Amino acid sequence: MKFLVCISNVPDTTTKITFTPDNKEFNKAGVQFVINPWDEYALTRAIELKEAAGSGTVTVLNVGEADTEPNIRKALAIGADDAIRVNAAPTDAYFVAEQIAAIAKEGAYDVILMGKESIDYNGFQVHGMVGEMLGVPTVAPAMKLDMSGNTATLEREIEGGKEIVSVNTPFVASCQQPMCEPRIPNMRGIMTARTKPLKVVPAVGEPARTQVQEYALPPKKQGVKLIDAENAGELIKLLRNEAKVI
Amino acid sequence: MSVLVVVECADGEVKKSSLEVASYGAQVAAQLGTTATAIAVGEANEANLVKLGEQGITKVLYDAEPRLKDFVNNAYTKLIATAAEQEQAKVIVLANSNIGAAVGSRLSVRLKASLATNVVELPKTDGGQFVVKRGAFSGKAFSDVVLSGDRKIIAVKKNSTEAQHDAGKTAEVASFSAQLSDADFADAPKQVVMQDQAGGVLLPEAERVVSGGRGMKGPENWGLIEDLAKALGAATACSKPVSDVDWRPHHEHVGQTGITVSPNLYIACGISGAIQHLAGVNSSKVIVVINKDPEAPFFKAADYGIVGDVFDVLPKLTAAVKALN
Known part of the structure; x- marks a missing residue:
């Protein structure tokens, strides 16, 4: 089984968000970047499924410029086998989806996993776009993923409940809790990650269809x-008469 | 050219978020000098579809294929794409739900459209550009995004726009068939499991939310949260540490890596207000914080606050709400 795990490079969740003075760009100064927390579920689950099967590969894919490589190495340290970086700024969801679809097709990956969304752009778009570009099913957002041969059983979150969905490979899934307990790198992983292959390839396809103004x-x-606190009931009166929300 | 609105139905009722979307779509149509047509998905009831006229919809397309009752990504995508072609829709509006966003992303590729999710306001269409405002950085910011494609798909964030009600206006319901085949239903769910919601209020759609943090000390104390929520007709929620230790289920986790909500009223009980939690709630209209620590950072993001013990304050609030009703 060939797993392709797509990771994005995002500001750490504790980041106070600020912008450049013209408000055109996110201010990266002093910001710590991490693997998108949702993508960590996809990465760890792919590694777990590969280990359970006793065979297979986990390839990490990132669309980003050279400054994302520390987090790609971190993903390799967590347990991915190799990595691909598409050397381009991830301008919008469509552009990123094109890159993922091209690599997924070329490498004939069976299972394409990613997080539910990135915590910076919050698109919740890429998985569906990739599935449509490849003509394969997408399950999003997935809370559980099990594999038996070429068949996957997933739990998809819906408002107020869940669906049990079964699909054959190849397919795309976007992952969220409680799929697994995301792993952190250990010392041995960090050492071996240094020599694992990281291929850099150019971007393909059409330009972005949306632009941040x-x-x-x-x-x-x-x-x-x-x-x-002694007069807590007063709050309820204020919510009705002043805020007018109850 | 027209505006196509995707209306989600369940048990015959149009979902609240879809009434917001219908109203949004009708206003976009008015901006563009055209009309808004809806395509209904899920289990719909014709009388309720007719009433979409109140939100400004002129025509509703409905495919009575029984297998469309539950969400099937491929089938829904084909249904909506076929309707979009028939209506020559330049703009498609749907809810930023687990159905709307999943279908929207596939549709954007199939129809070669620009897609914006998490949209919070009506578009700006003057000056030849089509610009929408959307939430970004998990609720910590907004971005104005230009949709440069000829076709546009907009997924509207729940509770961010208000549904208009023009009483008595009706929409024409037209039967519609996308000629779906068995292959379109290949990824149909095997089983759908619904959870019991406290008081029957769904968190993502709730207008009022009562939320608990570690200050609640344990899952056995959640009755206090539930009592107030029930009295207010509110949904219950929790902070990340609470769902991490399984006091509450993951789908109640509000925050940067949970869900972001924008209710009219958010009451936080025993939550300190970490930056990741604030990201999930700061588009709430009114925030109330109850915490015994006067230095809790959440007070800085609140409209009303009570410095006090939640175990003492919550029963008083519940009693006050009951007295009011």
Whole structure:
């Protein structure tokens, strides 16, 4: 079984988001970048399934410029076998999906996994686009993934419940909790990751179909109105008469 | 050219988020000088489809194929794509739900459209560009995005726009067939399992949310959260540490790596307000924080606050809501 795990390079979840003075770009200064937390579920589950089967490969794919390589090496340290970096800025979901679809087709991967969405762009788009480009099913967002031969059984989250879905390879799934407990690299993994193959390839396909014009931060709150704990019922009156939300 | 709106139905009712989407689509159509047609998916009831006229929809297409009752990605994609071609839709509007976003991404490739998800406002269409505002950085920011393709698909974030109700207006319901075959249903779910929701209110669609953190001290104390939620008609939610230790299920986890919500009222009980949690709730209209630590960072993001013990405050709030009703 050949697994392709797509990872994106995102600001750490504790990052305070700021933009350049013209609000055109995210301000990367002093920001720690990590593997997108949702993608960690995809990566760890692929490694677990490969280990359980006793055979197969896990390839990590990132669309990004050279500054993403530390996190690609981290994915190799966690247990992926090799990596591919498409050397281009990930301008929009469509552009990224084109790169993934091209590599998935060329390498004849059986299972294409990624996180539910990236925590920076929050598109929740790439998995469906890749599935459509390859003409294969997409299961998104998947909370559980088991494989038996070429058949996968997945649990897909829906509003208020879940669906049990079964698909044959090849397929695309986007992953989220509680699929597995994401692994962290150990010392041996970090040592071996240095020599695992990391191939850099050029981008293909058409340009992006969307362009970010400007960023903005949410409006600041006016300040908190404190209510005495002894008189907590007063809060409910304020919510009805002042805030008018109940 | 027209605007096509995807309306999700369940048990015959149009979902609340789809009423918002219908209204959004009708307003986009008005901006573009055209009309809005809806395509209904899921288990629909004709009387409720007619009422979509109240949101400004003129025509509703409905395919009565029984296998469309549950979500099947390929079948839904083909259905909507066929409707889009028939109506020559330049703009397709759907809910940013687990159905809408999943279908929207496939449709964008099939129809060669520009796609924006998580959209929070009506588009700006002056100056020859089509620009939408969407949530980014998991609720920590917004971005204005230009949709440069000839066709556009917009997935509207739940609770971010209000559904208009023009009482008495009706839509024409037209039967429609996308000529779906067995192959289109190959990825149909084997089984659908619904969870019991506390008080029957779904968290992603809820207008009011009562949420608990580690300050609740253990799952056995969640009755206090549930009592207040029930009195308010609210959904229950929790912080990440709470779902990590399995006090509450993962689908209740609100935050940067859980779900982001934008209810009218969010009541946080015993949650300190880590930056990742705030990201998930800061588009709520009114935030109430109850915490015994006056230094809890959540107070800075709140509209109303009570510095006090949740075990003491929550029963008082529940009693006050009951007294009000």
